Amino acid sequence: MSDMWHVLESTFGYESFRGDQEEIVGHVVGGGDAVVLMPTGGGKSLCYQVPAMVRDGCGIVVSPLIALMADQVAALRELGVSAAYLNSTQMPDERAAVEDAFRSGELDLLYVAPERLNTAGTRNLLQQGKIALFAIDEAHCVSQWGHDFRPDYLALGELAELWPDVPRIALTATATARTHAEITERLHLGGARHFVADFDRPNITYRIVGKAEPRKQLLAFIRSEGTVDGAPATGIVYALSRASVEKTAEFLAANGVDAMPYHAGLDRTVRQRTLERFLRADGVVVVATIAFGMGIDKPDVRFVAHIDLPKSVEGYYQETGRAGRDGLPSVAWMTYGLADVMQQRRLIDQSDGDANHRRVQQQHLDAMLALCETVDCRRGQLLRYFGQDATQPCGNCDTCLSPPATSDGTVAAQKLLSTIVRLQREFRQSFGAGHLVDILRGADTARIREFGHDRLTTYGIGTELDAAGWRSAIRQLVATGIIAPQGDYGVLTLTEKSGPVLRGDVAVMLRNDPVRSVTRSRSAKP
Numbered sequence: 001m002s003d004m005w006h007v008l009e010s011t012f013g014y015e016s017f018r019g020d021q022e023e024i025v026g027h028v029v030g031g032g033d034a035v036v037l038m039p040t041g042g043g044k045s046l047c048y049q050v051p052a053m054v055r056d057g058c059g060i061v062v063s064p065l066i067a068l069m070a071d072q073v074a075a076l077r078e079l080g081v082s083a084a085y086l087n088s089t090q091m092p093d094e095r096a097a098v099e100d101a102f103r104s105g106e107l108d109l110l111y112v113a114p115e116r117l118n119t120a121g122t123r124n125l126l127q128q129g130k131i132a133l134f135a136i137d138e139a140h141c142v143s144q145w146g147h148d149f150r151p152d153y154l155a156l157g158e159l160a161e162l163w164p165d166v167p168r169i170a171l172t173a174t175a176t177a178r179t180h181a182e183i184t185e186r187l188h189l190g191g192a193r194h195f196v197a198d199f200d201r202p203n204i205t206y207r208i209v210g211k212a213e214p215r216k217q218l219l220a221f222i223r224s225e226g227t228v229d230g231a232p233a234t235g236i237v238y239a240l241s242r243a244s245v246e247k248t249a250e251f252l253a254a255n256g257v258d259a260m261p262y263h264a265g266l267d268r269t270v271r272q273r274t275l276e277r278f279l280r281a282d283g284v285v286v287v288a289t290i291a292f293g294m295g296i297d298k299p300d301v302r303f304v305a306h307i308d309l310p311k312s313v314e315g316y317y318q319e320t321g322r323a324g325r326d327g328l329p330s331v332a333w334m335t336y337g338l339a340d341v342m343q344q345r346r347l348i349d350q351s352d353g354d355a356n357h358r359r360v361q362q363q364h365l366d367a368m369l370a371l372c373e374t375v376d377c378r379r380g381q382l383l384r385y386f387g388q389d390a391t392q393p394c395g396n397c398d399t400c401l402s403p404p405a406t407s408d409g410t411v412a413a414q415k416l417l418s419t420i421v422r423l424q425r426e427f428r429q430s431f432g433a434g435h436l437v438d439i440l441r442g443a444d445t446a447r448i449r450e451f452g453h454d455r456l457t458t459y460g461i462g463t464e465l466d467a468a469g470w471r472s473a474i475r476q477l478v479a480t481g482i483i484a485p486q487g488d489y490g491v492l493t494l495t496e497k498s499g500p501v502l503r504g505d506v507a508v509m510l511r512n513d514p515v516r517s518v519t520r521s522r523s524a525k526p
């Protein structure tokens, strides 16, 4: 049995533990259970890898990321750790060899997919060898409320009864109070010590702007802020679709940015080359779908940009967290608009899951929208979401640096709501944002004439806002649930929150939301 500092240095080559690592490792080496909430990149792996090496027997690591298992095991073997994995991708003889190695006590670490661990065969196998600890990675998968729920995780609570003397450590980067409570309860970790890291990333500046022409806005952002001492900085741009990834990368490249696309539809060797250039060269900007970044560790990423709305605050935090791992000033920039909200509502409506699943997705979207529309400190909003206290404004986000102007939008909201009501009552029809704005602005379109909507009493009563102003107001009203899009065409309908606004019982404050930075794109080609 070697001591933990010796393992840290001789096996992993590190001089010292980081943050809570030392306490966590010491606690688990001593046989204690632990719940570890630590952001991505915080160094969770060492928290179970070191104790697994220090304690007698083999550490069993439960991980849902089957695709990453082979890589993780290969990396450990490079370091001289005796590691192996069991999952459904293996051939029977390969599996048998791993099982023999476990029985004979040759393994330090064994990665197992959760569905494997729950089989009688695997449990039987585990009874035949010595176990140093159980590490339950991505422990938030046990939470039905979370976005990655895995039914197989529910059975992991039984490990406590089957191996009462083996320490268990559950780890996740999702720190909401609810997830935390569910992990503790469902994994039977009532007696565990809890280690909750600080989720704040003070060197990241958060900035969220309204979407007008996203690619031009992105280019303007990269030109004005995506540089370090005048030289192009390394960055990641996230987009939702492959098509958007490719178009955006092309647009940036055509405008002098060293940009490359990355998504799962590209050839493996192309992706590998892109990844290597990103890791080695300076100033490369990768435009990617969310698949990019899992397990990538580049400390000097200076900005992460989103040109589409992420599906959840967890996702946003994880993706933006890839910026500034070196602690130097970095920017998380995002642009989002009404179309993003509409699209995501539609995806949720059409998703295969049951009603509960859709409700969960809806809550995630609502939390994300609340972050976008907040007039308070964004960092504060983000940290409170993760269950952390944050009372002081941070001074390093857009709402702190230039507080958004708001104005009373109650009358505007009432005009919009009564237009929706009248269309319903007088025409038995609902419409999307574009047509509603045309009615309010008194536009003379073929559609308006055809339907006779110029006869509505609300026709032309909304000239105080221009079309962009109305779209922004509608986006905010959708975000706050005062109106809701419905069906494939995103027609806008009333909600239970509409009545009080219509009656004047509730005031509506709206961000004035000037879409800045578009005009700054100096030589942007359309």
Ligand code: ADP
Residues within 6 Å of the ligand: 014, 015, 016, 017, 018, 021, 038, 039, 040, 041, 042, 043, 044, 045, 046, 297
């Ligand atoms: P997480 O699983 O929390 O996302 P990892 O365990 O993958 O984080 O660690 C993130 C990075 O930090 C890895 O490159 C890892 O090698 C490095 N790291 C972790 N702990 C230490 C340490 N004590 N000293 C130096 N580097 C560390």
Ligand code: ZN
Residues within 6 Å of the ligand: 376, 377, 378, 379, 380, 393, 394, 395, 396, 397, 398, 399, 400, 401
């Ligand atoms: Zn702030």
